Amino acid sequence: MNSNLVVAGTGIYGSASDQINSPLGIFVDVNLDLYVADCGNDRVQLFQSGESNGITVAGSTSLNPTITLRCPSGIILDAEKYLFIVDSGNSRIVGSGLNGFRCLVGCYGMGSQSNQISNPSSLSFDGSGNIFVADQRNHRIQKFKYLKRYCNNTPWVVQNIYSSSLTNRNQIYHRDCQKEIFYYESIQVKVIESGYYSFRGSGGIDPYGFIYKNKFNPLDPLENLLDRDYARDSDIQFKLDIYLDVDMIYILVVTTYDSKDTGEFSIVALGKKKVILERHSTPVNIQLIYPSKLTDNSPTYHRDSLVPEYHYEALQTHVNTTGLYVLWSESNMNAYGYIYKNDFNPLKPFENLLLSHGGECNDGQFKLIIDLEINTRYILVVTTRNPKITGNFSVFISGPNNVRLSLFSTTSESSYACMNYRPTWILIMICSIIQLMKKLI
Structure with missing residues (x-):
């Protein structure tokens, strides 16, 4: 079949109302109006039936810009005349409503997680309203459940x-x-x-x-x-x-x-x-600032049962009021924080452990957000992300009332040996027996 009619564009790329640039997707509605995903111009153009000049309905150059697109590649208009656009360059699917456009899929950045897509090329709906997306760079087809939108006729x-x-x-x-x-x-x-x-x-x-x-x-x-x-x-x-x-x-x-x-x-x-x-969040109400430092004389242990040895300081912690507390470090070291209930055994670093944090998403400093109770002993252990690191640190504690910190240590020589020498299986067994006997005495 030979084409005898150009319905949109002049045959020369451009950004004028009668031009398009690298179109990647089209949709024709029941009125024979043509919607074009105008990739090269980062917009969606509407060419009404019989008209050669288009109207920008989505993109930064539209009459009422509500969304910025980057190489749209697909478009669908539903029965209620809401637009669904494959915003390929931004790796997302956007949709229109009574209050403008909003992101529907891929709203948290490009990626390969189940809620992410990467340079999608097209989309389609099934009879139940589910969205199917051609997830181009992830080499897969994704299906997303699309609930009835908030854009109904019920006034808010x-x-x-x-x-x-x-x-x-x-x-x-x-x-x-x-x-x-x-x-x-x-x-x-x-x-x-x-x-x-x-x-x-x-x-x-x-x-x-x-x-x-x-x-x-x-x-x-x-x-x-x-x-x-x-x-x-x-x-x-x-x-x-x-x-x-x-x-x-x-x-x-x-x-x-x-x-x-x-x-x-x-x-x-x-x-x-x-x-x-x-x-929900409480204001910062600093109850205590505890400065200290890890030195070559600080005790060491095998953090998380890892082979390298890590210097640490253990601090007995008591609160006067039950509530939510935030404990964080400030240091020139990458600090790692652990909090235990009742007791801390460096030979069993997971025993009694309540919470730990190694500085992720906090510039290398630990931050522990935890509910603490009165009449309960907690042990805060400050150590480092990398082995055998020494340096100054400060612990800040914010919460509803006063907090007391004091050094926590094992006093017996046998326990000290257990903590400071590279454990063999025999030594671990001996130390465990000693710890058990201490509890029974």
Whole structure:
């Protein structure tokens, strides 16, 4: 069959309204209107039936720009006239709604995890609304469940307004696990009826919003992450539209686009039913700063049962009030922290262990966030990521009340030998017997 009609483009690449550049995908709707994924111009063009000039409906040059594209390669228009775009260069799928575009798939960067894609080329839907994506660079086809969107005809009602501010007393974290640090506030979210809800943040601090399922771990900010949003130069600086279950706890985290920014912010929660917002993170309330150092005379042990020896210092820890405490290090060494309940046995470094952290996503310094109880002995062990490293360190402890630290050591000569000599199987057995006898005396 010979082509006798050009319906879009002039045959010469360009960015004018009647031109396209390296088109990769098309969609024709029931009105014979043509949608073109105009890869080379980073936009989606609509050519209405019989028209040679296109209208930019998505991309930075559209009349009402709400999203930036990078080489779109596929497009679908559903029965409700919502657009779904394969944003290939950004390795994501975006969709339109009543309030503009939002990310649907691949919202946390390019990769090979189950929630990530890499340079997708096309998409399709099945009869149940599931999205199938040609995940080009991962050499696979991904299937994603697509729930009925929040863009229904039910009007949303303001259910809660949460106002607060970020100050230099807020908790800090490395938002993208990079060098820069950011103040943040976490807010527990509960709803009394399952459904779609919207959280819209604004303020003088240029806020960045994240929402998590069950809990938020500042040392692994991608864990449990459901969605995030940031929109510079907008009255609504982040907008999270999401389906929430009534029997689930969610954590909304507000931070900033720029490092160490402070100021006021507010969140408007919209939905059909009541939304409960309660502050979750506690302000930094430093109760103790403990300076010390690891030297060549510090005791050594085989951290995590590894062969190299590591210098360490063990500190007996007591709190006066049950609550959430944060213990962290500042040092010129890459510090590793462990906290134990009741006792610490360097020959069995996993026994009684409650929590450990080796400086991941915290610039090489340990950070332990843990609930501690009164009338309980805890042992904080400070050591290093690499063997036989010495140097100064300080331990900072923030929490609801006073904290006491004192050196914890094994006094018997036999125990000292167990701790400081390279263990053989026979020595380990002897030391274990000695430890058992001590408990029985």
